[in-house]
Amino acid sequence: MPETPASRQRRIVDLLQTHRTLTIHELVAELGVSAMTIHRDLNRLADAGQVAKTRGGVALHGRSPGSANAVASAPMLCATCNHVVPDRTAFIVQSQQYGLVAACCPHCGLVLLERCAPDDLVLVTDFLYGQMVSAGSAAYLTGSSVSTCCRPGILAFANRTDAECFQRGFGGVIMTLSEALEHLRTRLTIP
Ligand SMILES: [Zn+2]
Ligand SMILES: [Zn+2]
Incomplete structure (x- = not known):
């Protein structure tokens, strides 16, 4: 049964309650969806203030001072040419x-x-x-x-x-x- 973005985002929050921080790789493995899907979910959750994106991963909001907000939830930019990543x-x-x-x-x-x-x-x-x-x-x-x-x-x-x-x-x-x-x-x- 295909999972809705909302239920998948709840699972991400649940997982974070157990693990505190997760990398994109761990979320891809855990949820069986693409890294781009994870990114969209994380942007949504970050916009809602539920999680904080960190360098290379994500943490529950407020649990990881210092690293929170290191990555903006704006569209990803190419590290080589600086264009928006399609x-x-x-x-x-x-x-x-x-x-x-x-x-x-x-x-x-x-x-x-x-x-x-x-x-x-x-x-x-x-x-x-x-x-x-x-x-x-x-x-x-x-x-x-x-x-x-x-x-x-x-x-x-x-x-x-x-x-x-x-x-x-x-x-x-x-x-x-x-x-x-x-x-x-x-x-x-x-x-
Ligand atoms: Zn490029
Ligand atoms: Zn290119």
């Missing part, structure tokens, strides 16, 4: 060093990865279905006829089969994460 192409890194950071698309996300630790949790939005999937196992399509916010445009898919399906209509070259990183390095100078 749901369709969001790229999210749960970084040990920087907390939760987002990029507007796989292009900016891959640039971001250059600054992250190898064991950071990295999620990318599947361009066909809008689910967050692990960036390491996703397939990347470069040079297709679909233009995205950044150039060279890179689209991400949950797996190679989906990418191939899309490639038949829109062209481009399918790459793994490391191939896409290499491709970007040759097109840009990443410091």
Whole structure:
């Protein structure tokens, strides 16, 4: 049975009563929904004053002085190019060093990865279905006829089969994460 946003938000508050603080990753695992959905729920709860978003997670309001309000509930901005992050192409890194950071698309996300630790949790939005999937196992399509916010445009898919399906209509070259990183390095100078 699909859960309503309101009942899911109540569960988040219940979970926080037990755990005090939770990371986005823990909420994704616990509730079985995408990180973007969690973000929307948290923004709603933060607007209602029920929770406080913290660096990389969330706490019950008032339980975590100092870290509360470190992250505004405004729309997420790309850590690479500073544009608003669209749901369709969001790229999210749960970084040990920087907390939760987002990029507007796989292009900016891959640039971001250059600054992250190898064991950071990295999620990318599947361009066909809008689910967050692990960036390491996703397939990347470069040079297709679909233009995205950044150039060279890179689209991400949950797996190679989906990418191939899309490639038949829109062209481009399918790459793994490391191939896409290499491709970007040759097109840009990443410091
Ligand atoms: Zn960007
Ligand atoms: Zn972009």
